Amino acid sequence: MAAQRAGVSALVVDDSIMMRSLLRRALLAGGVNVLDVAATGQEALQKIDRLNPDVVVLDLEMPGLAGLGVLEAIMHARPRPVIMTADLTPADVQDALICLEKGALNLVPKPLAQKPGAVQDFLSDLVQKVRIAAGSNVRRVVRQQMRPGAAPPVRLAADGNGRLVAIGAGTGGPAALVKVLPSLPRDCPPAVIALHVPRLLSGALARQLDGMCSLRVREAADGELLERGTALLAPGGCHLRVRRESGRWIVRLDKAPKVCGSRPSADVLLTSVVEAAGAGAVGVVLSGVGCDGSEGVRAIRAGGGASLVQDPAGSLIAGMPDSAVATGCVDRVAGLAEMASVLVEMLSAPMPASA
Numbered sequence: 278m279a280a281q282r283a284g285v286s287a288l289v290v291d292d293s294i295m296m297r298s299l300l301r302r303a304l305l306a307g308g309v310n311v312l313d314v315a316a317t318g319q320e321a322l323q324k325i326d327r328l329n330p331d332v333v334v335l336d337l338e339m340p341g342l343a344g345l346g347v348l349e350a351i352m353h354a355r356p357r358p359v360i361m362t363a364d365l366t367p368a369d370v371q372d373a374l375i376c377l378e379k380g381a382l383n384l385v386p387k388p389l390a391q392k393p394g395a396v397q398d399f400l401s402d403l404v405q406k407v408r409i410a411a412g413s414n415v416r417r418v419v420r421q422q423m424r425p426g427a428a429p430p431v432r433l434a435a436d437g438n439g440r441l442v443a444i445g446a447g448t449g450g451p452a453a454l455v456k457v458l459p460s461l462p463r464d465c466p467p468a469v470i471a472l473h474v475p476r477l478l479s480g481a482l483a484r485q486l487d488g489m490c491s492l493r494v495r496e497a498a499d500g501e502l503l504e505r506g507t508a509l510l511a512p513g514g515c516h517l518r519v520r521r522e523s524g525r526w527i528v529r530l531d532k533a534p535k536v537c538g539s540r541p542s543a544d545v546l547l548t549s550v551v552e553a554a555g556a557g558a559v560g561v562v563l564s565g566v567g568c569d570g571s572e573g574v575r576a577i578r579a580g581g582g583a584s585l586v587q588d589p590a591g592s593l594i595a596g597m598p599d600s601a602v603a604t605g606c607v608d609r610v611a612g613l614a615e616m617a618s619v620l621v622e623m624l625s626a627p628m629p630a631s632a
Contacts, residue, residue, distance in 0.1 A: 285411040288330040289314045290321040290347065291362070292339045296387075299396075300334060300362075300403070307404030318342025325355050331411045334403070337363035337372060337384075345372050345379070352380040358410035360403065362387055370481045377451040377478075382410045382593065386475050409448070409566050413594050440624050441503070441519065441526060441554040442468035445543020445573060447565020449593025450474075451482055453613055454563070455489065458508060460617030463491040466559075466624055467503035467526065469517055469550065471541035473565060476513035483510045499530040511541035518549035526553055537569035543597070547573025551580035558582030559623055561616075562607075565597035571604050578606035583623050585609045587616065 287309050289300045297314045304311050312328045315321040319342055325333065333351060337344040348359055361376050363369050365386040373384050385403045388395035442465070446453060450472045461468075474482065480496045487494040490508070497509035497517055503526040511517035515530045536542035543562060547570065551558040560577045562570040564587055574584040584607050589595035591612045601607055611619040 284308065284310055285332065285408055286310045286312050286328075286330045287332045287334055287407055288312055288321065288324055288328060289334045290316075290318070290339075290344075291334075291336040292316055293336075296336070296362075299400070303400035303404055304334070304407060307401075307408070309404065309407055318344070318347040321347055322350055322355075325351065325357075330357070332358045332360060332407050334360050334362060334407060335381075337361050337365075337369055337376065343372075345376055348376055348379055348381055356380070356415050358382045358413045358415050360385060360406050360410055362403065364389060365475060365477055367477065370477050373478060374451070374481055374485060378455060380415065380452075382406070382413055382415065383448050384475070384478070386477075406448075409594065409596075413448075414590075414592065438466075439554070439557040439628055440466040440559055441550055441557055442466055442508075442559050442561065442620070442624070443519075443543075443547045443550040443573070444468060444470045444561040444563065445472075445546060445565070445570040445597070446470070446563035447473040447539065447543075447567070447569060447594065447597055449564030451478075452564075452593065453587060453616075454482075454486060456613045457563075457616045457620075458486055458492060458494065459489045461490070461492055461508075462621065463506055465492055465506060465508075465621075467505055468492070468508040469497070469503065469519060469528070469546060470508060470510045471517055471539075471543045471546040472510060473539050473541070473569075474513050479510055479513040486510075497528045497530065499528065501528045502526070503528065511546070514540060516541050516545045518545060519553040520549070521553045537567050539567075539569050543570035544572040548576045551577045551582050554582070556581035556628060559620070560584040561620065562586045562597050562601040564592035564594050566594050567596050568600035570597050571600040574601045574606045575604050578604075583608045583626075585611060585616065585620055585623060588612045 361384040483496040493507045547560045589598040
């Protein structure tokens with residue numbers, strides 16, 4: 278029987294009766310009103326129409342109409358925040374990436390091993406993401422996603438020597454990167470990216486972006502040299518820092534404690550980039566939860582570099598962009614459609630005299 282509506286409401290969709298019960302109890306304990314549960318994709322769509330939940334918690338792999346099909350139906354006719362859950366085996370990775378592109382707000386991997394605390398960590402993470410999801414900007418972003426994809430690559434007006442691009446993103450970041458990176462030119466200065474995604478997804482996303490971009494895109498390896506025309510994505514679960522060694526920019530990966538609840542962290546990345554590149558650092562903050570990136574843009578301003586932030590009004594989750602803008606240290610704010618051209622304009626500008 279469906280519960281009475283109050284506060285943040287959710288529908289739980291999973292073909293496992295044990296998982297439906299587990300998720301329902303955890304969400305209720307976390308202050309989320311679970312309106313009902315559904316065991317199949319078709320049942321889920323019927324209950325979404327009838328109950329109009331704020332958030333849908335949706336299993337990726339289900340018999341019949343699977344999670345991806347349910348998600349596409351939701352975003353086509355019933356746009357609302359969707360949090361995916363998945364075992365996230367290697368076989369699931371491609372579908373998981375497609376779900377993030379199609380509008381899923383986040384994906385929470387189910388615990389595969391019975392490590393102490395693994396189930397509780399999974400449930401706590403899910404409850405937090407559901408509560409955050411309720412305030413997301415899904416309907417506006419879905420309308421943006423229905424517009425044409427990334428524009429053709431923009432040409433640099435100067436060689437951009439001495440520039441180094443650092444991009445930080447969280448929830449909504451994969452969809453934003455798909456819009457921005459393919460529009461950057463082949464001769465773009467080197468770029469490094471910190472994105473809040475699990476390890477299995479970071480490598481797959483890098484490979485997917487590589488196939489869409491003039492840039493070479495790959496998952497970063499420790500000790501790798503940064504080169505023009507290449508974008509390196511931090512592996513999930515690792516901080517990425519850039520160091521200047523023997524006159525070259527080199528990637529260093531580590532598993533130091535999380536910063537702003539994240540590893541990789543945009544703050545860690547941006548701060549290291551300005552330490553390595555000084556006034557040549559260009560920081561970019563995209564959609565995401567919380568304040569990650571705000572200390573990074575402060576550091577870039579102090580070091581003489583420049584920063585660009587996604588317009589909070591058009592971000593799937595405005596937390597990171599809002600926090601960055603609130604520092605007063607951001608040079609430019611742009612919507613996704615204009616971000617690549619604004620970034621190239623910034624990279625083409627003369628380097629500061631102090632650089």
